[in-house]
Structures are given as structure tokens and as C-alpha cells.
Amino acid sequence: MGTAIPFIVFTVLWGGVGIGLPFVVPKGPNRGIIQVILILTAATCWLFWLCCYLAQLNPLIGPRLNRHAILLMAREWGNEIK
Amino acid sequence: MGSLFRSEEMTLCQLFLQSEAAYACVSELGELGLVQFRDLNPDVNAFQRKFVNEVRRCDEMERKLRYLEKEIKKDGIPMLDTGENPEAPQPREMIDLEATFEKLENELREVNQNAEALKRNFLELTELKQILRKTQVFFDEHEGGVNPTESMTRALISDDSIARQGNLGSVQLGLPEKTYETEEFFPCFVAGVILRERIPAFERMLWRACRGNVFLRQAEIETPLEDPSTVRMKKFFKFDYVYICFRATLYPCPEAPADRREMAMGVMTRIEDLNTVLGQTQDHRHRVLVAAAKNIKNWFVKVRKIKAIYHTLNLFNLDVTQKCLIAECWVPVLDIENIQLALRRGTERSGSSVPPILNRMETCEDPPTYNHTNKFTAAFQALIDSYGIASYREMNPAPYTIITFPFLFAIMFGDAGHGLLMTLFGMWMILKEKPLAAKKIDSEIWNIFFGGRYIIFLMGAFSMYTGLMYNDIFSKSFNIFGSSWKVNVNASVIYEEKELTLNPSTADYSGSPYTFGLDPVWQLSKNKIIFQNAYKMKISIIFGVFHMLFGVILSLFNHMYFKNKINIICEFIPQLIFLCFLFLYMVLLMFIKWLMYYATDNKSEETYSPHCAPSILISFINMVLFKEPNHIEHCDDYMYSGEMGIERFLVIIALICVPWMLLAKPIYVMRNQKKMNYVVSHEQMNAATENGDAEQPVHNNAIHRAEGGHGSHAEEDLSEMFIHQGIHTIEYVLGSVSHTASYLRLWALSLAHAQLSEVLWQMILSKGLKVEGFEGGIALYIIFSIWATLTIAILVLMEGLSAFLHTLRLHWVEFQSKFYSGTGHGFQPFSFETILDSATQTADE
Structure with missing residues (x-):
């Protein structure tokens, strides 16, 4: 379930920008342009996020770390080495 | 609008x-x-048009204004530019304007002439004054001796002593005048002023001309004299006899001291008078120019408008x-x-x-x-x-470019730090838009930056987004949401192993990826490049395919707008199928690979384990070439069941699209034409039978001839169409492959950018951070400034430029080739604004 929450959050967020906001753009000569800008921004940013998320969802390789980095990771990011 | x-x-x-x-x-x-x-009237000569006279008058006025402007600039008077835009004056006002300019010009010319004459006069008098002052010294020495020889000797001695003392190097020479036969002869003196650089030549010449019988004494005039045209330092000299003129100005120099004193007095008073007059003239000139400077911009606008109107009327x-x-x-x-x-x-x-x-x-x-x-x-x-x-x-690609351009740029330029710098620069230009635009800076580079301020701003903003996604901030990562990788080892293992690879199938990986962007652990890892390459290559292709697909879909709107049904059926649909069935399918495979394969130690799930995960590129190539994939032990050959059948189907349909694109349209047109011809000839037959026999041959011939001409024309058209369609198809089919590959530049440039910024960090800034103690502060100060300069110059400016150019190419070639013909000609409205802008620009150059 933990994997689904960020997906829902970002999809709703960018969906709001790309689908919701275009409806509330004020009328004017530039309405069409602003709608296109919003839709394209949302689509590209969402897809970019999605690709990044999916690429890491099921990692096939793990990071190779040197001793220094491992000790630091253990200290700073929790799971102290016993 | x-x-x-x-x-x-x-x-x-x-x-x-x-x-x-x-x-x-x-x-x-x-x-x-x-x-x-x-x-x-394109065939009418420019000189024969109706309003040629008026245009010429405007040209004349403009010339006068330019003269005025030049004079104003020479005096350094600020020209008032209120930025107001006066309306074009009525034609009758033109005469007033002309009269004003005429008067101003004449006045100015007269003042200038007077000033020049006065200045020349002033110069002469100043030179004379200097001569009188300098000669005084010489004469004082001279009058001491009764005997000329003695005086001469003395002069020579004094000269020697002066030379020995190394004083100023001034030389005094006396010359016995040959024509003076009397024993009481006194050398004749001439004094004058000559340009300093001519002295050596002059001296030599004098020496030769007088066969050595010359004394030359020179003294420098220290105060620079203002020549009416040029300002030069002049030298004072005094000589006795001269045959040649070296453009030296000669002045009378009375020998009697009383005369000289009197003359000096006269010169002084004249100089003073002249100074007053000169001052008044300058004042007058200044007043005239100041008055003109207030209006000159206004006048320029008016005159240019009149001229533009008459040009148009022509x-x-x-x-x-x-x-x-x-x-x-x-x-x-x-x-x-x-x-x-x-x-x-x-x-x-x-x-x-x-x-x-x-x-x-x-x-x-x-x-x-x-x-x-x-x-x-x-x-x-x-x-x-x-x-x-x-x-x-x-269809105009510009509205879509507003986002796709900065976004593709940002994929290559992905670094939140560099993006921030760029955003701030763009934002500064946007916020200070009006004052910056009013400054009218001439530098070409600045104008390019300023013109593209909104592009720069958006490029920076998107680079920040992609930078956060790549988790690159000046090549370092943030750990905001908590890394999903953990170290689960004993101390003993760490001290044995120098390096350790975290295993994604164990508790090392938490199971859910980092929420936003790449996990910060990759920045620390040794195999970061391997992971990032796989990721960045995939997104380059994914975004490339979507970008091209978007272009193809835009072509549909073009065909629909121009009601070109045949183009939709014979071009758009096969193009779409070709792109989707081959390249969009490849994108789909990428997503499938991401979702299906995972790290596992479980034997029963081995078909989904990393070593069974196929390379997408290899399987795509196999698919197109109908080749069986290489079998790996314990793995399925295909990613999903029925993959082979589906892939065969997709490729065959895609291949059918090629002749479809190539032939459908020309054949359709050809058949249409045949039908038309058939109808025409049928009607002709009917007509022939209806009319009398006698008329038939003539009638038939006439139509035949007409039709024959039409037929050959159509044939030419048709062959042209075949060639055109062939080129178009080849371009599209080959283009799909090469364009898809071309999008890999997104990966290549982003990799290069990330590597460069990492190198800069490791080679420079981290060195500064390692120095300890108070020297560390100084070292860091210097090293930081080097790092900052290189960051701006190389990473932001140069890398930015190269990423910009690559993005431009991706838009022009890969995107626009799908729908944009770009063969129109621009609308060039008659507008005072553009005319005035271009006029001021050419004037500034």
C-alpha cells in the first residue's frame, strides 16, 4: 500500500493542475494559451515523476557503497551498526 | 484578437x-x-512616383536633424528622450518644420564658422605671446655682448653648459647672415612655431640649406594649443635664416626690447578681447544646441513619420x-x-x-x-x-513550444542549483523589464538574453523541477523524504569488506521507492552511472516518442482544418499506426519491464528475477527482425504469453503502412483523374453525335487538342506526386528510427551535465572544504570563488547554450517535421513603431 499513496498524491496534484485549473482560467484573449500551458505542464511533469518512480519501484540492482558511505549512512539515516 | x-x-x-x-x-x-x-506601381521608377518631392524634402530634413544631433553629441549635451510619440504632423506643418530646421542649421553653421575663425586667431596670438616670452631669454643674453662673435661664443658656451647640465635639451644657435657684408653685422632673427614631431627633420634641413651657418634654438611650449581642427602640442623655435617652410608659422619679432614689450602688451589685450568674444560665441552655440536638444527626438519621430507616410502613398x-x-x-x-x-x-x-x-x-x-x-x-x-x-x-507550434521547449531543455539541464541561478536571472530581467528596456543597451548578447527572458525563466524553473527529480543540487542530493535503502550489516562485515552492495531483495530496500525523484543513496554509490543510464535512456525515449506522437496528432488538426480527407486516410493514419505499433509499443515494453521484474531470492519467482529481465533494445530489434530471443536458463523467452504473436502482428501492420503511405494517395489521385477523363470523353462523344457530321471533325480536334495539353500536364503532376510522396514516406519511415535515436541526446547531455558538475565539486570545492583551521577559511574563500565562476561560466552558460541548441534541434527537426511546413511569408504591416525602431537602431550603429 505504501507504494500507492505517492502515486495517488502526485496524480491528483498534477491532475488538478492539468484538468482542474484549465476550467477556472479567466476569460480573455489568452485563455487558450494558458490552458495549453497548464495541460502540457501537468502532463510532462506527471510523466516525468511517474517514470522516475516506476524506475525505482522494483530495483534490479542495489547501490554499491564504499565503507565510508556505509558508516555514514548507518549513522545519519538510522539503523546504527552494532 | x-x-x-x-x-x-x-x-x-x-x-x-x-x-x-x-x-x-x-x-x-x-x-x-x-x-x-x-x-x-511596381514598374514605376522610384524617382517618377507622385510624392517623390515630399520624400526628398523629408530626407533633407532628416539630414539637417542628423547634423544637429552630431553637434549636440559633440558638446555632450544630454538629449531629452521623453519617450513620447507625437502624431505625424499635418502636411502644412512640414513647411514650418523645414523653416525651423533651416534656421537652426544656418545659425549653427555660422556660429561654427565664426568660432573657428576666432579660434584660429586666438591660436596665432597665443603662439605669438609664447614666442615673445621665449625670445626674451635669448635677447637678454644677446644684448649683454658688444661683439657679435663674443656673444656668439657666449651663446655657444651657454649652450654647452646647458647641454652639459642636461637641461631640457634646448639649443641656441646663432647664424651669421651672409648678405650682411658690414663688419657690424648682427644676425637676422626669425621666430615661429612648428609641430614638435617635425623638429628633427626641420633642423637637419636648415643645417643643410644654410650649409651649417645656422643657429637654431628651440624651446617647448608647455601649454597645449588648441588647433581649430586638432589639438597638438607645439614647439617653439627661433632661427635666423630660413629657405624652406616646414609648415611652420612665422611671426614678426622686433629686435628692440621696447618694441617687443609693446607688442607683448598689444598681444595680451587682443587675446583678452578675443577670449570674451569666443566665450560669447560658445555661449550662444550652447544655448542654441540646448534648445534643440529638448526637441530633437520629437522632431526625428515627426520627420520619420512624414517620410513613412509619403513612402506609403507612393x-x-x-x-x-x-x-x-x-x-x-x-x-x-x-x-x-x-x-x-x-x-x-x-x-x-x-x-x-x-x-x-x-x-x-x-x-x-x-x-x-x-x-x-x-x-x-x-x-x-x-x-x-x-x-x-x-x-x-x-497549426502554429509556438503555443506548445512554450512548455515543451523549456521542459526538454530541463531534461538535459537537470540540476536544481543551476536551474535556480537561471530562474533568478530570468526573474530579475522580468521584474526589471521596464527600466531595462528603457536603457536600450546596445550589446547584442544582452539583447538576446533580454529578448528571451521568459524562455530563460521557464527553462530555469523546469530545470529546478527536473533537478529535484534527478536529485542533483550542484551535484549533491537532498534526503527529504527518507531514503528507502538501509544498511543492515554487522560491524565485522564492514571492517572486512572495502565495498558493499546493498541487496534489493532483502530488507536493505524498504519496498516502496523514494517519494519524489531519485533516491539520494545513488549519489553516494559507485554504480550510480549504471543505474542512471538505464533510467535516463528510457525517459529520453519515452519523452521522445510522446513528443513525436504529439507532432503527428497535430498534423491531424491541419488536415482536418484544410478539409484534406485524403491526407488523413493516406498519410495521418498510416503514420500514426507506424509510430504507435513500433515505438509506442517499445515504450510500453519499458513500463512492463519496470513493473514486472523485481529482485527476488525466491526460486519459484525466478522468471521475474533481474537476470531474466530482457534488454528492451535487444527485444525490440529481435521483434523487428522476426528473430527468436536468446534463451536464458530458468527464464521465459518472452515477457508475457502471446508476445510473439502480438509482436509479429504489430510489425506486419507497421510494414503495410509503408506502401500505404507511399502509394495510396497517388493512386487515388490517378484514378480520380481517369474518371474525370472518362467523363469528359463521354460527354464529347455525346456532343459529337448530337451535332451534325460536318461539324464533327473541327469540334473533335479542338477538344482533343485541349485535352492533350491537359493530359500531359496531369502526367507530369502525377509523376511529381509519386516522387514527392516517395520522399515523404522515406523521410517519415527512416525519420521515425533516426528521430527516436536522436532523442537519446536528452540522456547524453544530462549525463554530461551531471558528470561535469560532479567533477567540479570533487576537484575544486571539496578540496577547499577539507582544509582545516583558520587557513581553511581563506582557502575556502578563494576556492569557492573559483568554483562559483566555473559553475556559472561552464555549467550554466556553456552547458545551457548547448542544451538550448539541442532542444532547438529537437523542436525544429524531430517535432516540427511531423506537421509543420513553414512555407509562408510574414505579415509586414505598415507601422510607425517598427519603422521608428529600425530607424533608431540604424542610427545608433
């Missing part, structure tokens, strides 16, 4: 203007700037009655109202009673392309226009 998606609808109009009202109407249209006039045709001018012009349909209003205003201003008539005309010519832009969209439109101006009413 139309939108930017397509160019404005244009129409050709005919304009009838009353002769008296023409000037005022054209002036109003110039202020409006929405009308492009056509030249109706394009018009005269009506037979000579009472009416006829113009033809391209006009945006939506703005016809505005133009009518402007014409009415013009008529009212001129006091004419007959309103101008604006008639729409039918034409088969291609109308010009006109896109309404504002300051935000103008820069993006300029990017598109520099490739080629859109054909009339074609």
Missing part, C-alpha cells in the same frame, strides 16, 4: 481614399500598424479623375472594425467630407501569416519563425 494556435485570417482589401484625406488616413493606419500595403494608384487614391492592402479580418475606425478618424482630422471606402477583394494569392503575439509569446514565436514562417492558417 485571435489566438496563437493558427495565424490570423487575412483578407485582401481595396481602399479608396480622397486625395486630401489620404495623408491623415495613412497616418492613422500607421499608428494602428495592422495593414500591409501592396505596391501598385505605393498607391491614382484614380483617373486624380481625386482619389487607390490602395490594396492585406488586413486581418478580425481587425477590419479597428481599421474602419482609424480611417474615419483620419477623415475627420483632414476635414474631408467623403468617407474612405474599404472593399474586400477575392484573390487566389497566398495571404501573409500573421500571429498576434504578446511580450510573453513573442520570444517563442521568434524561435519558430527563425526556422520558417508558418504557411497561412497552418
Whole structure:
């Protein structure tokens, strides 16, 4: 379930920008342009996020770390080495 | 106001203007700037047109204004530029203007002439004054001795002593004048002023000319003298006898001391008088120029407007009655109202009673392309226009470019730190827009940056987003959401192993990825490049395919707008199928690979384990070549069941699309033509039988000839169409492959950018951070400044430029080739604004 929450959050967020906001753009000569800008921004940013998320969802390789980095990771990011 | 998606609808109009009202109407249209006039007398020489005289008068006025401007600049008087835009004056005001300029010019010329004469006078007097002062020294020495020889010796001795003392190097020479036969001879003196650089030559020449019988004594005039034309240092010299003139100015130099004193007094008073007069002249000149400087910009605008109006009037045709001018012009349909209003205003201003008539005309010519832009969209439109101006009413890529351009740039430039710098620069230019624009900085590079300020801002903003996604901030990562990787080892393992690889199938990986962007652990890892390459190559292809697909879909809107059904069926649909069935399918495979394969130690799930995960590129190549994939032990050959069948089907359909694109359209057109021919010949037969026999041969022949001509023309058309379609198809099919590969530049550049910034960090800044103690502060100060300079110069400016150019290419070639023909010609409205802008620009150069 933990994997689904960020997906829902970002999809709703960018969906709001790309689908919701275009409806509330004020009328004017530039309405069409602003709608296109919003839709394209949302689509590209969402897809970019999605690709990044999916690429890491099921990692096939793990990071190779040197001793220094491992000790630091253990200290700073929790799971102290016993 | 139309939108930017397509160019404005244009129409050709005919304009009838009353002769008296023409000037005022054209002036109003110039202020409006929405009308492009056509030249109706292209065969008439520029010198034979109706308003040539007026144009010439304007040229003359402009020349006078330029002269005035030059004089104002010479005196360094600030020119008042209020930025106001005066309306074009009435034709009758032209005479007033001319008179004003004439008066000003004459006055100025006279003042200048006077000043020059006075200055020359002043110079002469100053030189004389200096001579008198310098000669005094010489004469003082001279009058001491009764015997000329003695005096001469003394002079020589004094000269020697002076030379020995190394004093100023001034030389005194006496020359016995040959013509003086009397024993009581006294050398004759001449004094004058010569340019300093001519002295050595002059001296030598004198020496030779007088066969050595010359004394030359020179003294420098320390105060620089102002020549009316140039300012040079002059030297004072004094000599006895001269045969040659070295452009030296000679002055009378009385020998008697009393005379000299008197003369000196006279010179002094004259100089003083002259100074007063000169001061008054300068004051007068200054007053005239200051008064002119207040108005000169205004006058320039007025004169240039008049000239532009008469130029335009020269394009018009005269009506037979000579009472009416006829113009033809391209006009945006939506703005016809505005133009009518402007014409009415013009008529009212001129006091004419007959309103101008604006008639729409039918034409088969291609109308010009006109896109309404504002300051935000103008820069993006300029990017598109520099490739080629859109054909009339074609889909304009500019509105989509507003986002896709900065975004593709950002994929290559992904670093939040560098993006932030760029955003701040863009934001500064946008916030200070008005003062910066008013400054009118001439530097070309600055103008490029300033013109593209909105592009720069957006590029920076998107780079920040992609930078956060790549988790690169000056090549370092943030750990905001908590890494999903953990170290689960004992201390003993760490001290044994130098390096350790975390295993994604164990508790090392938490199971859910880092929420936003790449996990910060990759920045620390040794195999970061391997992971990032796989990721970045995939996103390059994914975004490339979607970008191209978007372009193909835009072509559908073009075909639909131009009601080109045959193009939809014979071009759009096969193109879409080809792209989707091959390349979109490859993108799909990427997503499948991401979702299906995972790290596992479980034997029963081995088919989904990393070592069974196929390379997408290899499986795509196998698919196209109908090759069986290499079998790996314990793995399935295919990613999902039935994959082989589906892939075969997709490839075959895609291959069918090629002849479809190549042949369908020409064959359709050919059959249509045959049908037409058939109908024509049938009608002809019928006609022949209906008419009498006698008429038949003639009739038949006539039609036959006509048809024959038509037939050969059609054949040519057809073969041309085959060739055209062939080229188009080859371009598209090969292009799909090469363009997809071309999008890999997104990966390559982003990799290069990340690596460069990492190198800069490791080689420079981290070195500074390692120095300890108080020296560390100093070292860091210096090293940081080096790092910052290199970051801006190389990573932001140079890398930014290269990423910009690659993005431009991706848009021009990969994106626009799918739908954009760009064969239109731009709308060049008659507008005072552009005319004045270009005039000031050429004047500044």
C-alpha cells in the first residue's frame, strides 16, 4: 500500500493542475494559451515523476557503497551498526 | 484578437481614399500598424512616383536633424528622450518644420564658422605671446655682448653648459647672415612655431640649406594649443635664416626690447578681447544646441513619420479623375472594425467630407501569416519563425513550444542549483523589464538574453523541477523524504569488506521507492552511472516518442482544418499506426519491464528475477527482425504469453503502412483523374453525335487538342506526386528510427551535465572544504570563488547554450517535421513603431 499513496498524491496534484485549473482560467484573449500551458505542464511533469518512480519501484540492482558511505549512512539515516 | 494556435485570417482589401484625406488616413493606419500595403506601381521608377518631392524634402530634413544631433553629441549635451510619440504632423506643418530646421542649421553653421575663425586667431596670438616670452631669454643674453662673435661664443658656451647640465635639451644657435657684408653685422632673427614631431627633420634641413651657418634654438611650449581642427602640442623655435617652410608659422619679432614689450602688451589685450568674444560665441552655440536638444527626438519621430507616410502613398494608384487614391492592402479580418475606425478618424482630422471606402477583394494569392503575439509569446514565436514562417492558417507550434521547449531543455539541464541561478536571472530581467528596456543597451548578447527572458525563466524553473527529480543540487542530493535503502550489516562485515552492495531483495530496500525523484543513496554509490543510464535512456525515449506522437496528432488538426480527407486516410493514419505499433509499443515494453521484474531470492519467482529481465533494445530489434530471443536458463523467452504473436502482428501492420503511405494517395489521385477523363470523353462523344457530321471533325480536334495539353500536364503532376510522396514516406519511415535515436541526446547531455558538475565539486570545492583551521577559511574563500565562476561560466552558460541548441534541434527537426511546413511569408504591416525602431537602431550603429 505504501507504494500507492505517492502515486495517488502526485496524480491528483498534477491532475488538478492539468484538468482542474484549465476550467477556472479567466476569460480573455489568452485563455487558450494558458490552458495549453497548464495541460502540457501537468502532463510532462506527471510523466516525468511517474517514470522516475516506476524506475525505482522494483530495483534490479542495489547501490554499491564504499565503507565510508556505509558508516555514514548507518549513522545519519538510522539503523546504527552494532 | 485571435489566438496563437493558427495565424490570423487575412483578407485582401481595396481602399479608396480622397486625395486630401489620404495623408491623415495613412497616418492613422500607421499608428494602428495592422495593414500591409501592396505596391501598385511596381514598374514605376522610384524617382517618377507622385510624392517623390515630399520624400526628398523629408530626407533633407532628416539630414539637417542628423547634423544637429552630431553637434549636440559633440558638446555632450544630454538629449531629452521623453519617450513620447507625437502624431505625424499635418502636411502644412512640414513647411514650418523645414523653416525651423533651416534656421537652426544656418545659425549653427555660422556660429561654427565664426568660432573657428576666432579660434584660429586666438591660436596665432597665443603662439605669438609664447614666442615673445621665449625670445626674451635669448635677447637678454644677446644684448649683454658688444661683439657679435663674443656673444656668439657666449651663446655657444651657454649652450654647452646647458647641454652639459642636461637641461631640457634646448639649443641656441646663432647664424651669421651672409648678405650682411658690414663688419657690424648682427644676425637676422626669425621666430615661429612648428609641430614638435617635425623638429628633427626641420633642423637637419636648415643645417643643410644654410650649409651649417645656422643657429637654431628651440624651446617647448608647455601649454597645449588648441588647433581649430586638432589639438597638438607645439614647439617653439627661433632661427635666423630660413629657405624652406616646414609648415611652420612665422611671426614678426622686433629686435628692440621696447618694441617687443609693446607688442607683448598689444598681444595680451587682443587675446583678452578675443577670449570674451569666443566665450560669447560658445555661449550662444550652447544655448542654441540646448534648445534643440529638448526637441530633437520629437522632431526625428515627426520627420520619420512624414517620410513613412509619403513612402506609403507612393505605393498607391491614382484614380483617373486624380481625386482619389487607390490602395490594396492585406488586413486581418478580425481587425477590419479597428481599421474602419482609424480611417474615419483620419477623415475627420483632414476635414474631408467623403468617407474612405474599404472593399474586400477575392484573390487566389497566398495571404501573409500573421500571429498576434504578446511580450510573453513573442520570444517563442521568434524561435519558430527563425526556422520558417508558418504557411497561412497552418497549426502554429509556438503555443506548445512554450512548455515543451523549456521542459526538454530541463531534461538535459537537470540540476536544481543551476536551474535556480537561471530562474533568478530570468526573474530579475522580468521584474526589471521596464527600466531595462528603457536603457536600450546596445550589446547584442544582452539583447538576446533580454529578448528571451521568459524562455530563460521557464527553462530555469523546469530545470529546478527536473533537478529535484534527478536529485542533483550542484551535484549533491537532498534526503527529504527518507531514503528507502538501509544498511543492515554487522560491524565485522564492514571492517572486512572495502565495498558493499546493498541487496534489493532483502530488507536493505524498504519496498516502496523514494517519494519524489531519485533516491539520494545513488549519489553516494559507485554504480550510480549504471543505474542512471538505464533510467535516463528510457525517459529520453519515452519523452521522445510522446513528443513525436504529439507532432503527428497535430498534423491531424491541419488536415482536418484544410478539409484534406485524403491526407488523413493516406498519410495521418498510416503514420500514426507506424509510430504507435513500433515505438509506442517499445515504450510500453519499458513500463512492463519496470513493473514486472523485481529482485527476488525466491526460486519459484525466478522468471521475474533481474537476470531474466530482457534488454528492451535487444527485444525490440529481435521483434523487428522476426528473430527468436536468446534463451536464458530458468527464464521465459518472452515477457508475457502471446508476445510473439502480438509482436509479429504489430510489425506486419507497421510494414503495410509503408506502401500505404507511399502509394495510396497517388493512386487515388490517378484514378480520380481517369474518371474525370472518362467523363469528359463521354460527354464529347455525346456532343459529337448530337451535332451534325460536318461539324464533327473541327469540334473533335479542338477538344482533343485541349485535352492533350491537359493530359500531359496531369502526367507530369502525377509523376511529381509519386516522387514527392516517395520522399515523404522515406523521410517519415527512416525519420521515425533516426528521430527516436536522436532523442537519446536528452540522456547524453544530462549525463554530461551531471558528470561535469560532479567533477567540479570533487576537484575544486571539496578540496577547499577539507582544509582545516583558520587557513581553511581563506582557502575556502578563494576556492569557492573559483568554483562559483566555473559553475556559472561552464555549467550554466556553456552547458545551457548547448542544451538550448539541442532542444532547438529537437523542436525544429524531430517535432516540427511531423506537421509543420513553414512555407509562408510574414505579415509586414505598415507601422510607425517598427519603422521608428529600425530607424533608431540604424542610427545608433
